[in-house]
Amino acid sequence: MSVVTAAADRSICSPLPVLGKDVTVPLVTGGEVTYAALDYAASAPALQRVWDDVAAYAPYYGSVHRGAGYLSQLSTDLFENSRKTVAEFLGCRAGDQVIFTRSTTDSLNLLAAAVPADCQVFVYESEHHASLLPWRDARVTYLDAPRTPAQAVETLERALAGRDPYGPALVCVTGASNVTGELWPVKELAAAAHAHGARIVLDAAQLAPHHPVDIDELDVDWVAFSGHKLYAPFGSGVLAGRADWLQDAEPYLAGGGASRKVARRTDGGVDVEWHSTAARHEAGSPNVIGVYSIASACKALTEAGFDRLVDREQQLVSRVREGLAEVPQVKVLSLFGDDAPRVGVISFVVEGWNSSHFAAALSAEYGIGVRDGLFCAHPLVRTLLGSDPQDPGECGAPEAEPGERSLNAIRVSFGAGTPDEHIERFVRAVKELVSEGAQWKYRTEDGRCVPDRGTAQV
Numbered sequence: 001m002s003v004v005t006a007a008a009d010r011s012i013c014s015p016l017p018v019l020g021k022d023v024t025v026p027l028v029t030g031g032e033v034t035y036a037a038l039d040y041a042a043s044a045p046a047l048q049r050v051w052d053d054v055a056a057y058a059p060y061y062g063s064v065h066r067g068a069g070y071l072s073q074l075s076t077d078l079f080e081n082s083r084k085t086v087a088e089f090l091g092c093r094a095g096d097q098v099i100f101t102r103s104t105t106d107s108l109n110l111l112a113a114a115v116p117a118d119c120q121v122f123v124y125e126s127e128h129h130a131s132l133l134p135w136r137d138a139r140v141t142y143l144d145a146p147r148t149p150a151q152a153v154e155t156l157e158r159a160l161a162g163r164d165p166y167g168p169a170l171v172c173v174t175g176a177s178n179v180t181g182e183l184w185p186v187k188e189l190a191a192a193a194h195a196h197g198a199r200i201v202l203d204a205a206q207l208a209p210h211h212p213v214d215i216d217e218l219d220v221d222w223v224a225f226s227g228h229k230l231y232a233p234f235g236s237g238v239l240a241g242r243a244d245w246l247q248d249a250e251p252y253l254a255g256g257g258a259s260r261k262v263a264r265r266t267d268g269g270v271d272v273e274w275h276s277t278a279a280r281h282e283a284g285s286p287n288v289i290g291v292y293s294i295a296s297a298c299k300a301l302t303e304a305g306f307d308r309l310v311d312r313e314q315q316l317v318s319r320v321r322e323g324l325a326e327v328p329q330v331k332v333l334s335l336f337g338d339d340a341p342r343v344g345v346i347s348f349v350v351e352g353w354n355s356s357h358f359a360a361a362l363s364a365e366y367g368i369g370v371r372d373g374l375f376c377a378h379p380l381v382r383t384l385l386g387s388d389p390q391d392p393g394e395c396g397a398p399e400a401e402p403g404e405r406s407l408n409a410i411r412v413s414f415g416a417g418t419p420d421e422h423i424e425r426f427v428r429a430v431k432e433l434v435s436e437g438a439q440w441k442y443r444t445e446d447g448r449c450v451p452d453r454g455t456a457q458v
Helices: 048-060 070-090 104-114 149-161 186-195 244-248 288-304 306-325 355-366 378-385 420-436
Strands: 024-026 032-034 097-101 120-124 139-143 169-174 199-203 222-226 237-241 259-264 270-274 330-332 345-350 371-373 409-413 440-445 448-456
Touching: 048 070, 048 288, 070 097, 070 237, 070 288, 097 104, 097 288, 104 199, 104 222, 104 237, 104 244, 120 149, 139 149, 149 169, 149 186, 169 186, 186 199, 288 306, 306 330, 306 345, 306 420, 345 355, 345 378, 345 420, 355 371, 355 409, 355 420, 355 440, 355 448, 378 409
Parallel strands: 120 139, 120 169, 169 199, 199 222
Antiparallel strands: 024 032, 097 237, 222 237, 259 270, 330 345, 345 409, 371 409, 440 448
16 A cells, blocks of 8 residues: 655645644643644544534434434434445445444454454554454464565465464454554555455554545455544444454344344243344444544545645655654654655654653643553554563553653654644754753653643753
């Protein structure tokens, strides 16, 4: 898979309007500044378009699928039309199902519950925990983190060649790393999987907000992603793809909506006929507003011109990487090297700094929100930092004091709503902190590095 590059005849778009773009935050050094939200990889700010669409619909909110009233019928149409919108956004094939979930994690756990008995699952150690951990009832082979895209394909082919050729198999892979932002060779991995009789699921949590995803073109069997990373709030996600394993599996949740018919037996028990459609795995009252917000975000990205959004984001990626390259103390984390195509997710460490201390100073002294920790991808970050598996460190809560070496990193991430000024402020702040040091003293409190409100740095 290659990243889309700027074309001479295609103009670069402006950032899309997002909620919170004018929010100001206090600085520990005095005064206020417009908040620079550079933690898109965790949760992207909601598009203003999405919020407006939801606000317009909210007075008409009603139950779905089983209500006779006007609002219920309207909400049902909106819910099912949202399913069609997402299917179009993902390039779904005829016969594919779009199932609405709570998140990427929920989607992959749903699929894990649906894999056939004795399924072999192949997953790289470089995956986010949402992809790494759900396969508890399957035979799992964990693959070493590759150092090139070609090595990723070779590693998978070797592993699949040695598998049981008669049983079901599934490969799980990210589209874009939540740590390095690097794009993975999804189409090539899908071809390798299918050549060995395996299926493949794409974790598109970090790919879908930054780059077009087409199930048919990539030839993957399933795609999972979260609304809250796609500029849509309200806790909804998507699992889209082949229907057969999902139709054959027991419902993910048992309850109303998943059942077509329930009847008492003469022996006092209950017989249940489950739906064979997406409803089979959507028991309970669905998150209609969350689903609608995803559909609205899909439309907004498509109408804005996804290729133009990609072009602009690549300009921001270049500015950040060029700025960090000017600071010798900064080491950018990478699996595939400097030339690897990537989305707007970059992680790094700073020589002589505890990463939590550095992130805290960016927030308190510059109004910049980034993330520090292991990013729920512990094996990958440990590999990139060259640490022993037993070294202390945990996701987002290191215990090292300011100035001590810590087993964690700093992640800056951005996207369609990021203004140029936020990127410029971030690069300037990194350079100033490295060259001049923090202006304030910091301490560890409840596992987080925070400003010591009593004293300024002397």
